[in-house]
Amino acid sequence: MRTVIAVAAAEVFDRLPAALDGSGPALLPGGPQSLAGPLGPDEDSAGDPTAVVVATSGSTGEPKGVLISASALVASAEATHKRLGGPGRWVLATPARYVGGIQVLVRSLVAGTEPVSLDLADGFKVPDFVAAVDEVCRTPGRHYTALVPTQLARIVAVPDGLAALRRLDGIVMGGARLSPELREAAAGAAVVSAYGMSETASGCVYDGVPLDGVGVRLVDDRVAITGPTLARGYRNRPDLTAESFVDGWFVTSDLGRFTGDGRLEVLGRADDMINTGGVKVPANAVERLLERHVDAACVVGIEHPEWGQIVAAAVVGAADLDQLRDRVRAELGAPAVPKVLRAVAELPLRGPGKVDRAAVRRILDPIVRDAPGSS
Incomplete structure (x- = not known):
């Protein structure tokens, strides 16, 4: 054997x-x-x-x-x-x-x-x-x-x-x-x-x-x-x-x-589709838009008591987060705008070049839970 x-x-x-x-x-x-x-x-x-x-x-x-x-x-x-x-x-x-x-x-x-x-x-x-x-x-x-x-x-x-x-x-x-x-x-x-x-x-x-x-x-x-x-x-x-x-x-x-x-x-992973307030937002589409303006981005869905899920994003090399939100709104519509958008020094990886999406959720989830009205 x-x-x-x-x-x-x-x-x-x-x-x-x-x-x-x-x-x-x-x-x-x-x-x-x-x-x-x-x-x-x-x-x-x-x-x-x-x-x-x-x-x-x-x-x-x-x-x-x-x-x-x-x-x-x-x-x-x-x-x-x-x-x-x-x-x-x-x-x-x-x-x-x-x-x-x-x-x-x-x-x-x-x-x-x-x-x-x-x-x-x-x-x-x-x-x-x-x-x-x-x-x-x-x-x-x-x-x-x-x-x-x-x-x-x-x-x-x-x-x-x-x-x-x-x-x-x-x-x-x-x-x-x-x-x-x-x-x-x-x-x-x-x-x-x-x-x-x-x-x-x-x-x-x-x-x-x-x-x-x-x-x-x-x-x-x-x-x-x-x-x-x-x-x-x-x-x-x-x-x-x-x-x-x-x-x-x-x-x-x-x-x-x-x-x-x-x-x-x-187009992205099937489980990366974010259902926020009954609207389905493809995380990959938001990522691609953000990556035109920042060095790297990861978009994830995070559970939320009011919206079901919300769009959340971590970006590397961002200069103006409000401007990024405006760009998403203009090209993909209001539901795709990240309700949580955070600049980080680097994205966590789980392999060569592969972003650890679970780790990104852990980074962003406390922000959601600590926000007023989220509990």
């Missing part, structure tokens, strides 16, 4: 070959020990071993372990290289405990190259990234990296950083939505916006177009994905697996639509 072992992120690259061919245990990079241990009969396959278990809390904070097979990881890596223009050498700029970082390592193994890894112990630093790009570009062939929007924003703010980006043949953006403003700031760099998650072995839809072999459809307006990159399900949670993996499709919690040219547009 194969087992899952917890490993440090720094060990993943060396242990991956044995995990992929089944001669070694499945890897749990940086995950809780509760997800380690023997694999159940439905969690592994002799012909296609479970190679990695990725710990993810999703948006609810409930720890889950996503079971990703060797074939799913390899299929994702090969499809990514095909879309980007061929195998190459990668800069690992995100932690290898998350699926985006793990996939950089898998792509490197598939390409037969050695990644250049940043030391992220003290956080992401643009000079370190520039040096890593310089090192990787000394090797002939194609050169890539994978980033999250917060990293890209820091890079493009530095002339040397933008110059380094433009040396690369592909920059896969994941973790969070890439705003049009940030994409424009990175003009001249080969930026690709990727949509996916641990359950799809990383990004599987690039700039709205599925990778080869991946299928996308809408189920009750929710994005559903099929193809060879799908995970097996959730560790020790057959109930969650049955709920989300249905007839070969993974049904996400994201709302989507198809544009006129057939591209997928992700």
Whole structure:
């Protein structure tokens, strides 16, 4: 019986070959020990071993372990290289405990190259990234990296950083939505916006177009994905697996639509719709508007005795909160105006580039509860 072992992120690259061919245990990079241990009969396959278990809390904070097979990881890596223009050498700029970082390592193994890894112990630093790009570009062939929007924003703010980006043949953006403003700031760099998650072995839809072999459809307006990159399900949670993996499709919690040219547009999470006074306000739409005027924003719904829910927002880099409210009112209507709007130094994160919405609610909820007439 194969087992899952917890490993440090720094060990993943060396242990991956044995995990992929089944001669070694499945890897749990940086995950809780509760997800380690023997694999159940439905969690592994002799012909296609479970190679990695990725710990993810999703948006609810409930720890889950996503079971990703060797074939799913390899299929994702090969499809990514095909879309980007061929195998190459990668800069690992995100932690290898998350699926985006793990996939950089898998792509490197598939390409037969050695990644250049940043030391992220003290956080992401643009000079370190520039040096890593310089090192990787000394090797002939194609050169890539994978980033999250917060990293890209820091890079493009530095002339040397933008110059380094433009040396690369592909920059896969994941973790969070890439705003049009940030994409424009990175003009001249080969930026690709990727949509996916641990359950799809990383990004599987690039700039709205599925990778080869991946299928996308809408189920009750929710994005559903099929193809060879799908995970097996959730560790020790057959109930969650049955709920989300249905007839070969993974049904996400994201709302989507198809544009006129057939591209997928992700509109936000289904559970991020805020019902305030009987009016439904999409949190994602308010966030996108605010992010045109601030460095970052997170919009959440908070329970309220009078309104049912109210729109609440935390923003980074705000100059005039009243002006922000006026902009929301003018473009989205009065119900979308945040009744609670707070400037913060930074948004709490639960992964690379992913805002911890539950933590934002905890920050904003005391403001609501302490307000006059809220009890």
